[in-house]
Amino acid sequence: MINVHDILETIQMIDNENLDVRTITMGISLLDCCDPDIDAACEKIYDKITRYAKDLVKVGEDIEKEYGIPIIHKRISVTPISMIAAACPGKDPVKFALTLEKAARAVGVNFIGGYSALVQKGFGPGDYALLQSIPEALSTTEHVCSSVNIGSTKTGINMDAVARMGQVVRETAEITADRDCIGCAKLVVFCNAPEDNPFMAGAFHGPGEPDCVVNVGVSGPGVVRAALKKAGDCDLTGVADLIKRTAFKITRMGQLVAQEASRRLCVPFGIVDLSLAPTPAVGDSVAHILEEMGLEQCGAYGTTAALALLNDAVKKGGVMASSHVGGLSGAFIPVTEDAGMIDAARSGALRLEKLEAMTAVCSVGLDMINSPGDTPAEIIAAIIADEAAIGMVNSKTTAVRVIPAIGKKVGDELSFGGLLGGGPVMEVNRMSPARFIGRGGRIPAPLQSLKN
């Protein structure tokens, strides 16, 4: 018989330590929905999404019941819409956003990602119009998420797109100011964006992906923290080992759910994203893991080192537990979605500069950060450029999801509700990067040797 201790451990993880599968995300290619007539294209998109994903939510709920493991989100990612919009020049791409919204509501998913453009080397047909339309698309929809890839290690950084995205983020905040600027919480600017990421807001279905695929994102910061707490004062080799073991278990569960979902939906299994994704719930925080390792508060010196250890151990433990790993894999540090980060930002222990350093060693980047309402577009663009540079040089994914809190200043708070959480407005450096950003052009791709 299965060991009683193991059974009780699993139940303890689920009941008391917030272990869950964060998301089952179905990726759907819309490349066959291109049409010069935008209304015809929208109809094809709606039909395809509702046909492929009609059972997604039900299957997710059934698996949840049978295995007793909570599956928090059921989501959809689609081909970057700029590729579909390219076929109907001169038409307003917001129509596509409204179609995605309608489809998301019809199948009951809680987010649909892919209102996206890949412009790391330049703007193709459809790209610029899509960027222009992002503020309106995000303000007129509730479930649609948008992402733009502005750089990569192989191509360098498209600084024209960076400058434009600074303005787009600001416009999105302004147009949704009456709803705590929530539009910006659904908008990510990437460098080295993965094409199979199941996590929002940055999920899209890359052009190299199959027609339809199921990707799963696991979670479990609370489980890792509880394991560390139980272990007491072991040295860091012991800490790394313990995190690996825990990540292995968490990921095995994700792998099981992914395979089962794939079988029941008759859709190929894509990847498991080995992530520690926090939620604002107490006991589900990445910052608290770092504090459990021995830091007074997240943001103290030592935070970057502790995070590097955590991120690497999570991947090492998870890789063996899954047959295919991908997505953003690593520890996430979204400030407003993590109880420990929110506290650290409120107390002033965690500042933007430290967060930037942390992004060099962990998954994603400057995520869910509230900046003062009067932050100019060029400063937002420069934050994006700095973050993209870290990603480009280190051959890793980085992203910026910053929310200019319109009408608010440092110390005020924004509240988005749900998993997006809420938190304080953080100070940004006010020295002007306007001339640098105004130059435009491209930052050339970095050398991959002579690494120093």
Add this chain to the structure above:
Amino acid sequence: MRAVIAVIGKDMVGILAGVSTLCTEVNVNITEVTQSVMQDLFAMIMLVDISGCTIPFTELSDRMESLGAKMGLSVKIMHEDIFNSMHRV
């Protein structure tokens, strides 16, 4: 197909009877039972065969949960694969 029923809560009269009666009603065969009582806390793990179960698994899971709620215990039924995959390489 096999599943694990885990009952956790305060020890009281009729726990085993309640769970096994429900199993009988829906034609679920109990293959193994292990239980331990630590101070007041009661933990019982049952391995059951659900291939002949007369109701869908989701309904069985709901009924176990409401049985638990009635007795003031946590009663869960989970597919055995979750434990096999998490704890065995």
